[in-house]
Amino acid sequence: DTEVTQTPKHLVMGMTNKKSLKCEQHMGHRAMYWYKQKAKKPPELMFVYSYEKLSINESVPSRFSPECPNSSLLNLHLHALQPEDSALYLCASSQWDRGEKLFFGSGTQLSVL
Amino acid sequence: DAKTTQPPSMDCAEGRAANLPCNHSTISGNEYVYWYRQIHSQGPQYIIHGLKNNETNEMASLIITEDRKSSTLILPHATLRDTAVYYCIVRGAFSSGSARQLTFGSGTQLTVLP
Numbered sequence: 001d002t003e004v005t006q007t008p009k010h011l012v013m014g015m016t017n018k019k020s021l022k023c024e025q026h027m028g029h030r031a032m033y034w035y036k037q038k039a040k041k042p043p044e045l046m047f048v049y050s051y052e053k054l055s056i057n058e059s060v061p062s063r064f065s066p067e068c069p070n071s072s073l074l075n076l077h078l079h080a081l082q083p084e085d086s087a088l089y090l091c092a093s094s095q096w097d098r099g100e101k102l103f104f105g106s107g108t109q110l111s112v113l
Numbered sequence: 114d115a116k117t118t119q120p121p122s123m124d125c126a127e128g129r130a131a132n133l134p135c136n137h138s139t140i141s142g143n144e145y146v147y148w149y150r151q152i153h154s155q156g157p158q159y160i161i162h163g164l165k166n167n168e169t170n171e172m173a174s175l176i177i178t179e180d181r182k183s184s185t186l187i188l189p190h191a192t193l194r195d196t197a198v199y200y201c202i203v204r205g206a207f208s209s210g211s212a213r214q215l216t217f218g219s220g221t222q223l224t225v226l227p
Contacts, residue, residue: 004156033214042200042217043157056210090156100204102149102215104156 002027006091006105014113015081021108023074023091031097032074034066035090037107043090049074050097081112117201122222125195131188133221135201138182144205146177147215148186150197157200157217160186191225198222 004025013019023032031050035043048056049068063085065077074091088109092102118136125131137146147162161168161175163184168175174187188195200220205213 042219043151045214045216048214056214092156101159101162102157104158106154106156 002103004091004093004103004105006089006108008108009106010109010111012111012113013078013081015083017081018077018079020078021076021089021091021110023076023105024072025093025103026072027093027103028071029093029095029103030071031094032068033092033094033102034074034076035092035104037088037090039087047076048097055097078110081110083112086110086112117203117218119199119201119218119221121219122224124224124226125188125191127193127225127227128190131191131195131223131225133186133188133199133201133223134183135186136183137201137203140181140203141205144203146175146184147202147204148173148175149200149202149215149217150195151200151220152194152197160199191223193225193227196223196225 007022011019033048034046036046037043045058046060047066052068052071063080067075088107090104090107092104094100094102145162145164148160149157150160151157160172161170163175163177177184198220200217202215
């Protein structure tokens with residue numbers, strides 16, 4: 001199984017809502033990532049988890065809160081988002097956190113109203 | 114990490130070889146060249162990577178010039194399903210923190226024409 005599964009595929013939320021994005025992999029990878037991709041732009045790194053611990057936070061606003069409950073799961077908790085946070089949120093995993101061969105999910109398309 | 118320069122778009126006829134260039138003139142000795150692609154509405158997909166030697170796998174070939182300042186990704190027989198944005202990324206193997214993570218540039222939109 002070389003898949004990274006993300007749910008939901010689409011999400012619409014208001015600025016006062018709290019929602020969570022979920023990501024799962026069963027490849028035994030020890031590193032997991034969140035990327036954000038605005039329309040017609042390249043993906044931008046948000047967070048890196050290595051061995052279930054947050055190792056990199058690319059100065060992401062606190063309204064985005066990552067969580068890694070175990071080695072197979074990665075969540076991104078969303079609270080009080082702004083319309084400009086509307087984007088495709090991509091999860092990825094890799095064997096180690098050296099940024100080598102990453103496996104990406106298909107993403108969650110988020111719209112903030 | 115060294116920056117890369119890619120043409121914004123390219124066309125290729127179906128069944129012909131697609132040659133996608135990438136310039137990385139400031140690459141340093143321990144930096145690898147990676148290629149990913151992103152088909153519309155999907156996440157990026159790893160294609161291939163190399164350091165000095167040319168590399169080939171079931172998806173593509175990677176040709177790196179001797180001075181390592183540029184490279185070419187070759188899709189030998191392009192199909193319509195190869196239409197995607199192709200990203201050339203240079204990444205340091207021994208960097209730490211954010212520097213050793215993948216940083217995507219603007220990429221090349223390859224359109225395979227029937």
